[in-house]
Amino acid sequence: MFTNPVINNILEKEGAYVNHADDLGGETCWGITEKVARKHGYVGEMKNLSKEEAYRILEDDYWRAPGFDKVHDLAPILALELCDTGTNIGTGISIRWLQRWLNAYNNQQKYYPDIIVDGIIGSKTLSSLENFLKKRQPHGENVLIRSLNCSQGHYYLELAEKRVQNESFIYGWMAHRVTMI
Template identity: 50%
Template sequence: MMDIDALIDEVIAREGGYVHHPADRGGPTHWGITEAVARKQGYTGPVRDLPRTAAVAIYRDLYWTSPHFDRVAEHAPNIAAELFDTGVNMGPTTAVSFLQRALNALNREQKDYADIGVDGRIGDRSMTALRAFLKLRGDKGGVVLLKAMEALQGERYLRLAEQRPANEAFLYGWLANRIGSLDTGEAA
């Protein structure tokens, strides 16, 4: 089973402590949690003082359990890890839409399983498609699916930098630390 605590520790290590980069539209963050997200979760103090335990709870709830990445982890741990990491950086809805788009594009015109709606939510249809894909394609298929999701993620990063030049300050780090960083080459 996927160790969500280890994934959270990796994200917190990558995100670091308090940061308030002038080019970041998300504003100040601590442990990678934006002030806006902390406020929505009931934290009222200065974000620079956000306890690590509060950040861990936010990551577990908003970026693992609520979007049902734990369900994905039961069948494809590497895909779930990618969903979690992308969800932290771009939002869970965007992460799930990458999975759904990739599954639709890889179903050979619905010969292998039916297309699913790209609604950014993990539900029964998304899980059915994922299980069907993995049953048909096996371990290698999980790696290919992960590559497809990362390709969509990389394209979005490039588009963000092209549309807003201030995002170029982050592009190198996004590509270096987010694309392929979870791909161990092991079966998904």
């Protein structure tokens, strides 16, 4: 059942049940918030959410639905970064960062046309990614991951500055989420 190494990595990073008073998301288990679990029909106590159920939810909502499985075909490590970030702060955010960075790296549209920053991985985003990787090989994937991490770190800093309770989490976010995988 646990055949997707990306989802396995996220499950390992998230750990099991957490109910931190400063977390606006409330109870989570294996990185799944109560709201998301209920959307998937889970009715039990969050601390009893099975790893198998969490795996299914993560793979459905945070891997296939946003299209990170398609990114994986082009850039496996990038797909892991996008999925991990998407699990933590939302898939639309991580996709928009990817699209923004691809636009910034297209050399004034000489390498490929700008894409709409809409938070959706469609054929144009995938085509731009493929062109970027061809043009920027062999280091393009790593540079793109580093770029996404810059955006992610900035996002976390703003969260902590806007809400003091988020200082409870920022060190862990930076230590475990903003890394070269």
